[in-house]
Structures are given as C-alpha cells and as structure tokens.
Amino acid sequence: MTVSDTAAELVARSNRLGADPRNTNYAGGNTSAKGTETDPVTRQPVELLWVKGSGGDLGTLTSKGLAVLRLDRLNALVDSYPGVDREDEMVAAFDYCLHGKGGAAPSIDTAMHGLVDAPHVDHLHPDSGIALATAADGEKLTAECFGDRVVWVPWRRPGFQLGLDIAAVKRENPAAIGCVLGGHGITAWGNTSEECEANSLEIIRTAERFLAENGKAEPFGAVVEGFEALPADERRERAAALAPVIRGLASTDKPQVGHFNDSDVVLEFTAREKLTELAALGTSCPDHFLRTKVRPLVLDLPPSASVEDAVARLKELHEAYREEYAAYYNRHAEPDSPAMRGADPAIVLVPGVGMFSFGKDKQTARVAGEFYVNAINVMRGAEAVSTYAPIDEREKFRIEYWALEEAKLQRMPKPKPLATRVAFVTGGGSGIGKAIAQRLAAEGACVVVADLDQAAAEAVAKEIGSTDVAVAVGADVSSAAAVEAALREAVLAFGGVDLIVNNAGLSISKSLLETTDRDWDLQHDVMAKGSFLVSRAAAKVLIDQGMGGDIVYISSKNAVFAGPNNVAYGSAKADQAHQVRLLAAELGEYGVRVNGVNPDGVVRGSGIFAGGWGAKRAAVYGVPEEELGAYYAQRTLLKREVLPENVAAAVFALTGGDLTHTTGLHIPVDAGVAAAFLR
Structure with missing residues (x-):
C-alpha cells in the first residue's frame, strides 16, 4: 500500500466514524495509521504515523488535517520522558518527530496512537462508552459488558502517560480489542483499518445494547408535576421572550452568540426529578466540559411562572453562578494558572422550554449545545445501570485551565470586527439589502436576511453560507405581527439581535396629481411605518439584552433633496430620517x-429600479433607462455612480x-450632491 493509500484509507475511516453522532462528538476523538515510506534524504525505509491533528473533526477530516510523525523518534521519547509531572x-517534543512539510499540529493524544503497538488506532467519545466510563462501578460493568475483549483503564488526564498506560494494557491483554478510559471515552485498535473500525463499532454497539438491556426505565427519576414541556408554539414564544435576557446574562464578561435547542432529549431531562442533582455534577469527558463549562445554570421555576418572575429568578441564579464559578477557580488555581476566562454559563436549562447554549460564534454555541446533549445521554446511560460519577472537580479544572489549552486559545485568529454580533437586515433579498447582508457577514456578523420575498431571502442567505452564518425570514414590514414574528425567529436562531438595518423600501414615481391615496399609503407603510415597527420590535430585544446595539436606517438623499415626481417617496424618506434623530x-x-x-x-442591482422606478425616473430626466446610472453620476461632485456595496460600506463604517x-448621524453616500448637503 502506498503512502497516499494509507492516508486516504485513514481519512475515509475517520469520515465514516465521524459521520455518526453515536460514535463520537463533533471535533472529538482521533484516529491513526502506521506505515512505511522511503525517506527522501537517506532513501531508506522509514516507519511513519499518520494521526488526526489538533483541532480537527473526524467527520470532515481531510489529509491536510493529519500530522505525520517518524515512529523511531516518537518511540525514542519514552527514554527521555521526564515523568507525569512534566508530561506537558x-x-x-512531538514537533521534533514530524516528517516532511505541512500537515497539522500534533495533538495531546499523539502518544496514545504512536506508542500502542497496533497499526491502526481509534480514540472516540461515544455516549454509550462514556456512560460506562462515568458509572460509579464502571470497571465492573466494563467486565460484565465485554469480558476480556475490552479492558478498563482508570482516569488519567490525556497525555504521554496515558499513551504509556494504554500501550501497557495492549501488551498485557493480547485478546483485547480496546479499552474503556475511565471518565473519558474508548480506544480500539486493529491490524488493518477495517479491523480497527470494526472493533470500534463493536465496542460502541455492544455498550449500547448492554445499557438498553440492563438499564432501568426512568434513570432520571419521575416527571416533576408542572415541569413538563409546553406545547411547541407556546414553548418557542416563551423561548423567544427569555432568550435576549439570557444572552445578555451569558455575555456579562464578553459578548456571546446563542443557540436554542428544544429537542425531546433536553425537554425530558429538564422535566425530571434528578435534573438539579445531575446538572450540578457537571459533565465528565474533557471534550464536553471544555465547551459546556463544568456545569450549567438551571432555572428552578416551572414554565407556568410569568416571564417577569422567570427573568428575575434568572438574574438571581446568574449572580450566584458567577460567584460559584469564581470560587471554583480560586479553589484550584495555582500561581501559574491562566487568568479566569469568564464566569458566565455556557449552558442554561429552562424546564418546559429547552436549552440555551452560547459561544464566540454560532457554530461554537451550537456545538456546545450538542455536547450537552451528549452529556445528557451519558448521564442517562450511567444512571440506568449504576450511578453517574464524573471525574472530580480538581481534574476538570486542571483540564479547563491547562497551559496547553490556553496556548491553543492564544493561537486562535483575531476575531473579525463584527464577530458575536447578530444583524437583522430588512429588504435583504436584493439590491442594497443583499449587499449589506453580504458585507456584514464578511465582517463576522451572523445575519438574518428578512424580505417580503422569502425565496429571495433564502437565496441570499444560502449564498452567504450555512445557517451558522445566515438565516432567512419572510417579513412584511408593514405588519406589526409579521415583524414581531420575524424578530422572534431571529432571536431563536442566534440568541438575540444587535444590529438592525431598516432597508426595506419601494418607490412609485408620479407627480403630485397622479399620486393616489394607495400610492401614498403603500410607500409610507413600508418605509415610514415599517421602519417604526422594526425599530420598536428590535428595541425591546436590545433593551432586554442590555448589550447596547445599532439601528441603521437606509434613508435617501431625497429625505433632504426636493426632486420632482416623488412626493410620497421623498416624504416617507424624510420620515425615516427624522426617526433616526428621535430614536437616537x-x-x-x-x-x-x-x-x-x-x-x-442606486441603479445597478436595485430591486426598486428594476421594478419600474428606473424607467420612470429616466423619463423624468429625459435619458434612456440604461444610461440612468451614468446620468446620476454626472450630476455629482465626484462624477461616480453609487453602487449597493458603497451603501454597505457606510453601514459597516457606522457599526x-x-x-x-x-449617534443621530446621517452619512451621505451620493458621490456629492450639493443640494442634499445636510444643514
């Protein structure tokens, strides 16, 4: 088998394992393969290890995500190993074992793969395996479940010594296909890639069957009366009411993006009598609590409580959570520990409603929630056959504030200017709104593309990226109910909103005598009333969050410039312009x-101009429609045509x-129209 075949086979195995959430969590676990290559310098055979590098994800792994190391140098580290106190x-030292150029940085688990005497090794975090690993009598249960095919390894923090421990287990148990790592996960091995994958799946599926066949029916205890899930519509309405407050609390130390999960798994857990007890124990697998923190904040009120009472209680619980987290840090911090990173919760559980999770971006927030679902599954499995007993608090702190984890955080790229901000752009399906949505997303914001034409909004959102970056909502801004529904969807998508762009608009070019009541009402409903409705609904969210924010109106030079045949449009724009001053x-x-x-x-790319306004304005000025943009440019001081991206640039400059x-400022983006100078 060639080198490229070895790497390709490893990537394919990793992708298959990572594609099934029963096998491992996102970005969790690692896989490896050993093989021989000709050294380009000595022209002699050299044994190599290909292993998933630091920070990668098995489900999406490519060859670029593999670290490649020389096995002779890696094995030589055993003789220079200074002991567990200095294993970091x-x-x-792994960097000095690398082979060739490029590739990923070796992870802390490299020793587990390199030192184990097997050509192929998988280390995974399946819920079923961690359930046994966190059971109070996990060693006994592992023996009952697997016999001598899987060996128990007591908890040890990931590192070189754990690699030595697993290597010894492999040597001393020739019949074993893998091991359960106490408090952590599983490791399997094989002589071929196919055998290794089969052994991993055997461990996972056997554990699943064992838990199902031997577990009790209600491991979380009975349902607590009054804490059952609300009906779906009512649940989401309450979630939207609470989300901005919770996001504001979770952003006390630094702004966060939110994610909402009301899956059956979450709702069942939050309705049971063991909720408070188990949540307080926290998660166990390092991959879990590094993203969820050691424990969640749990609202201890039933969903029948008023929103006002729930908000008041959340604020009390948040203050207590911060005090408890600071005490946890102070109990275990040493002189060389990294500074406390923040005392706010990453997970908030609200009985009857669901789970709110938070992170530096939407993906991080979503993944944190997914990890807590993993943790719920782990607790269910452990409680079904035993008692859930995660690793102790001291060990959690040693990993959460590990110097190696801190170094990984310091290597993260600098966030973009609008990172953690959620933008809501009306009229985002075309023209200026589309350009604004694209620019804000490019600068790091999560974007809600709102448009009367939902299909157009969806097309723009899809063009921007995944739902971790942009979502679409249909919104008739002239309807208070539609606006409020659109804002609720935005809040449920990202936890809240920070940056509102009132861009939705239309224009009908007619003289005063030709302008009908309907023409007047339609333009004022969309632009004057619509901006008011959006600002009113958004302001409620912004005030509840307590994080400040921005509202930007896309008005027009016509707000101050008296042009012919646009009395309804110009006056609606003047209304918008004064709303800016009033709301500021x-x-x-x-x-x-x-x-x-x-x-x-803005002629090119404009939905308004494409809808007939361009032809009518061209007729007013006596020029062909295709030359309207050039005509507008020639009447400006800079002789430049205004494009959608120029308007988007101004929005970014403001925010x-x-x-x-x-605040209270109007920025002209008109290439210099002297008659529209602000006075």
Missing part, C-alpha cells in the same frame, strides 16, 4: 446608537467599532 513538555435621543440611555445612510439613486461615540 512532550507535546513540544430616546435609546441612547440603553447604549443603542441610531444612525442613517442617505444614498443617491464596525470605530464610531462608538456617534
């Missing part, structure tokens, strides 16, 4: 800045972090 030094004055006390952008006519002390 071995991670840096009213919302300043909440840290909410309100600003506007006044573009000149990107440099104009923190600016």
